[in-house]
Amino acid sequence: MTTFSKATFDAASYLAFRPSYPLWLYDEVLTFHRTGGQGAATRAGAHFRSAWDLGCGPGISSVPLQAHFARVTGLEPSANMVASAIRIDEGAVRRYQREGGAARDGSSSSSSSSSSLAGLPAPLRTLLLHKLDTNARAGANATESKQQLGTIDYIQGFAEDLDTHCAPGSADLIVAGQAAHWFHYDRLWPVLSRALAPGGTVAFWGYAEFGLPDFxxxxxxxxxxxxxxxxxxxxxxxxxxxxxxxxxxxxxxERPGRTILDRGLVDVPWPWEVKGQGKADAEGDDKWDRASATRSMYSLAQLSPASRNPAWPAPSAHAESTEHTMDLVVDxxxxxxxxxxxxxxxxxxxxxxxxxxxxxxxxxxxxxxxxxxxxxxxxxxxxxxxxxxxxxxxxxxxx
Structure with a gap:
């Protein structure tokens, strides 16, 4: 992670040229949050008030959550990343729509900053607008935020210091996209157990080496x-x-971080697997629904054997589906x-x-x-x- 924290690192290029996460990933996470992870009916207590994104970078994984949560907060140690982070509000959405979707993304908008939709990478903009359109057509979900778009804010800090910024029991969802391989879990899990609301969800995801499925x-x-x-x-x-x-x-x-990512996060321990916890932290283990714990691989369709790591967790039911891939078309x-x-x-x-x-x-x-x-x-x-x-x-x- 120290590379991304250097003053010489180009955070704007990271935002512009890294892939955005697909719609189906957020559907997986939010379905898990609503149902308790076992496919049960919608749970009482699955709230959509506050979401936190740890190691959020410039907000690639944070912004789509605004379509579901009243407040989204990104926590990121790099000052460069925080300075480049995406800040979208309902006014930006209305301006974008009023301008005809930047001439349907023809870059005619007067603004291309990280606070305008036209300035977002196209896949991320498309995902956010799709979720907002779905919300508008479906009507306000009784369990989710009635706002069209929740607020978003970014704080410079480390994931392990979350409870410095987050009131106990106030976080409904805590995520980390492409960051979980950097965390110190002997410190983090106790912090998360204090920050999460009853029925809250932790979701970590990451991607490793890319492949060319057509070649x-x-x-x-x-x-x-x-x-x-x-x-x-x-x-x-x-x-x-x-x-x-x-x-x-x-x-x-930087290792072991990259190795953890290459191995599909199988080396990230669950709270009850962390060694050397104190009594208070061990008692915090009782907060977790162990039966809900799940770890799976996705987006494997047409990838060569050389692109697959034998250490990966079991593939999900959708792993080989071309409708559940994380793709980006580039020149x-x-x-x-x-x-x-x-x-x-x-x-x-x-x-x-x-x-x-x-x-x-x-x-x-x-x-x-x-x-x-x-x-x-x-x-x-x-x-x-x-x-x-x-x-x-x-x-x-x-x-």
Whole structure:
């Protein structure tokens, strides 16, 4: 996480070129929150007053929650991320609609800041507007916020210090998107047990190495570039031979955080699995509904074996469905910009400032993209990126 906290890290590019989370993911989380996780009827006590997003970055996972909760708060240690965070209110929605949806997203809006819908990445904007339209057509749900759009705020701070900012028993939902692999769970779970309201929900999700589902043969090459050399398969390792031209950046990810993410969050302990808790914290375990605990993989359709980690949790019922994937369609320039948001790439380039000069002006990302172009997607200008996604959820007892 220290990479993202550096003053040199480009938080605006992170927002612009990282993928947004799909609609079905929020449906999974909110259904779990309403039903208690076991497919039961809507539970009394499933409230939609307050949601917190831990390690929220620029708000990619926070903003969609505004369509469901009266108040959403993002907690993020990086000052750069907080400064770049998305701040959308109902006025921004009305302005966007009044301007004809920025000429149906033709970028004619007078504003492109993080406080305007036109300034959002298109997938995130589409998701938010879809949820608002669904709310309007369905009418106000008696259990959810009657506001069209809840308020949003961001606070600089660490997840483990949540109870400094959140009143005890006031959080109905606590999420973390692409951040759970950084937390210190001996400190965090006791904090969450105090912050959650009865019947509240914790949901953590994250994505690891991307794949190209339309070109599965590229899986080993992508792994050779992005994976930990100590953990990659033989096909990927073969790409690291000097005559192949692949420079591995996976070794430059911060670990064990990235390893936890690569393994589908299976190494994130449940509250009752944390070692060395004090008596008060151990008593806090009684707050959790252990039977509700669930951990699954999603978005696996058409991904090559090289893109799958044997340590992953069991696939969900929808894991191989093409309707339950986390995708982003980009051109080659978009792929390069996405890769440059990776902490491993940032760390590599900081430690090898002469990398481009030593390779004829082509840095490690440019060289990888050139190799990828040679492997399958010849003549293709649009690429579908797909990320395997892990999701773990747990409920607090209702009483």
């Amino acid at each position: 599965p043969s590229t899986g080993p090459l992508i792994s050779a570039f992005m994976s930990d050399p100590a953990a990659m398969g033989d096909e990927a390792r073969a790409w690291l031979d000097k005559d192949k031209g692949v420079t591995n950046v996976g070794a430059y990810f 080659w320039s978009g792929l390069e910009r996405y890769l440059r948001t990776a902490s491993a790439v940032n760390n590599f380039l900081q430690q090898h400032p002469d990398d481009a000069a030593r390779h004829g002006g082509r840095d490690v990302v440019m060289r990888f993209v050139e190799l990828l172009k040679e492997q399958g997607p010849r003549g293709t200008e649009q690429l579908r990126l797909r990320w395997p996604l892990s999701l773990m959820m747990l409920k607090a007892k209702s009483t």
